[in-house]
Amino acid sequence: MTKIFVPCDAAARAVGADRVALAIQQEAARRGVTLDLVRNGSRGLFWLEPMIEVETPAGRIAYGPVTPSDVSALFDGGLLDGGVHALRIGRPEDVPFLKRQTRLTFARCGIVDPLSLNDYRAHGGYRGLARARELGPVGTVQEMTASGLRGRGGAGFPTGIKWKTVADTSADRKYIVCNGDEGDSGTYADRMLLEGDPFVLIEGMTIAGYAVGATKGYIYVRSEYPDAIRTMERAIVLAEAAGLLGAEAGFDLEVRVGAGAYVCGEETSLLESLEGKRGQVRAKPPLPAHKGLFGKPTVINNLVTLATVPAVMADGAKAYADLGMGRSRGTMPIQIAGNSKHGGLFEAAFGLTLGEIVDDIGGGTASGRPVRAVQVGGPLGAYFSRALFDTPFDYESFAARDGLIGHGGVVVFDDTVDMARQARFALEFCAIESCGKCTPCRIGSVRGTETMDKVIAGDRREANLALVEDLCQTLKFGSLCALGGFTPYPVMSAIRHFPEDFGRPRLAAAAE
Amino acid sequence: MLPILHDFQATFGCIPAPAVPFIAEALNLTRAEVHGVVTFYHDFREKPAGRHVLKICRAEACQSMNGEAVARQVLDRFGLDWGGTTPDGRLTIEAIYCLGLCSCGPSAMLDGQPIGRVGASTIDDISREVGR
Ligand SMILES: Cc1cc2nc3c(=O)[nH]c(=O)nc-3n(C[C@H](O)[C@H](O)[C@H](O)COP(=O)(O)O)c2cc1C
Ligand code: SF4
Ligand code: FES
DSSP: OEEEEOOOOHHHHHTTHHHHHHHHHHHHHHHTOOEEEEOOOOOSBGGGOSOEEEEETTEEEEEOSOOGGGHHHHHHTTGGGTOOOTTEEEOGGGSHHHHTOOOSTTSSTTTSOTTOHHHHHHTTTTHHHHHHHHHHHHHHHHHHHHHTOBOTTTTOOBHHHHHHHHHHSOOSOOEEEEEEOOOSTTOOHHHHHHHHOHHHHHHHHHHHHHHHTOOEEEEEEOTTOHHHHHHHHHHHHHHHHTTSSBTTTTBEEEEEEOOSOGGGGSHHHHHHHHTTSOOOOOOSSSOTTTSOGGGSOEEEEEHHHHHHHHHHHHHOHHHHHTSEETTEESEEEEEEEESOTTOEEEEEETTOBHHIIIIIITOSOSSSSOEEEEEESGGGSOEEEGGGTTOBSSHHHHHHTTOOOTTSEEEEEETTOOHHHHHHHHHHHHHHHOOSOSHIIIIIHHHHHHHHHHHHHTSSHHHHHHHHHHHHHHHHHSOSSHHHHHTHHHHHHHHHHOGGGGTSOOOOGGGO | OHHHHHHHHHHHSSOOTTHHHHHHHHHTOOHHHHHHHHHHSTTOOSSOOOSEEEEEEOSHHHHTTTHHHHHHHHHHHHTOOTTOBOTTSOEEEEEESOOSOTTSOSOEEETTEEEOSOOHHHHHHHHHHHTO
């Protein structure tokens, strides 16, 4: 029976994948052919979604973007044998966007049936856990440290060191918490994994539990991701039935759903939220590794971090650490988003330049207009101008340019963008999402938004810009967490790199 | 407490005021503590929304795809402002900050179903779906 793949990924569904799947089934029924329709995750080539694939002796052949009205003609062209059609892409692996990637964390995403444990195993699943058991808990933590893997949630803290702290803290109970809050605009790597390869997270968290001596894990997923929540919950039930979770496995997992608060992605706020409280940020110390969920030692890691653990363990720390540049080892799933011609998930070793990502891989803008600004690292990340396109994508290089890579989101804007409005939005977002604990963040952001409105209206521009710049200083030094503390990044970078949008003289090209 | 609040909202469409003392007692908390939690999170409503809920993304990646102008068109089409409900109670439109569909923007979600590349024809689809 011919296998046809139509993604169930929320972004593919958002552009009509369900209707395409239905049309394929109806067309097959009409023609009296039986086929095995699999709902896979997305390969992450979003400009081609809905992208369907057919299994043929020559490998999987992709077509896209497919609409329901194309389906009949696709069958006429011999879809089931990978036949010709204007939408035929060929083997997905040969598409340059995929060919140039190094997929470790996303090795299976878009290929397997997300809820098939057989598929998961057939594609290398549970090799990481087996190797962890061979090395023992201490050896596993050492391996994670040696791999150089750093937290993919934004702060870039070395994962092995975090785990060692929890492993070395004795307690009657310890927890593994997966941060799947993914609130950053321009990011969807967590979502794709939850929907496209949920077992990798189960395996990663099981390894973490084994390494530090924790028997219970929570996956905190934002409520904006209903599909992801559903798939993950089903995967947990399947893993329990197979004895991969539960008493036999010595590790339990539960999904918890957020409630629409960006700040709950901050780790201490997330723990408060898991405990059923308002998601207010806790002062550190104590570190979650010492006193985390319910006061117990807790590993809290980003979802991509945990989903990378099986790959690191399966092929060894060295293979992972051999990739990357400087102190940024391994691969990063970069999410090319916004006004990009070839928007999608691009997993690659650290070190590509921003220009390569935006222009070569992303192909410039979707609108066809020139790229003017790029925001990297979510709403707290800096805006970059073309003059900074030589910045290599790694933690330190971005920090050196007063930016951050955050969770790997790269949002492209064309030349219609008004950077004063973007700076205003950054302040407004801070005001909307502030947890309320610090005055500069709670009140200052509201004043900042009003002041930026005056700048935009042309009311005493210089004096008001000076006020905004002062406020940014106060936010930077008077905030307990990065929501207030990093809001100055987008604001100040917009003012610095795009002065002409604030009524200041344009930067001379040479000085840019 | 979040799972309980989500259940309440799924059943009643909001966290009705009379539920607060009930939840407080069940969890051995004060009413103020429960109220504090309900009001902290954007998801929880104190009044029920319309029969359909359309959430439109207002975050950066959707802004870059002209999302604000598209959102304005949708709001105007139904004569609503952010957070508003049509007089016949059919539709509520709310702002949301990122749905994780950022490479297929502008994005929205209608009754939990994701919608990407929102434009003139998708707005018509939405209209049809909510029956207006
Ligand atoms: C306002 C704010 C929002 C954050 N949102 C997230 C998020 O959505 N996901 C995430 O993994 N980390 C987020 N973080 C970072 C976490 O606090 C924490 O560093 C991370 O979960 C640690 O995991 P890692 O070491 O694997 O990156 C956020 C931080 C701040 C200050
Ligand atoms: S900076 Fe803002 S979000 Fe962070 S703790 Fe302070 S008030 Fe809360
Ligand atoms: S920014 Fe709109 S979906 Fe992510």
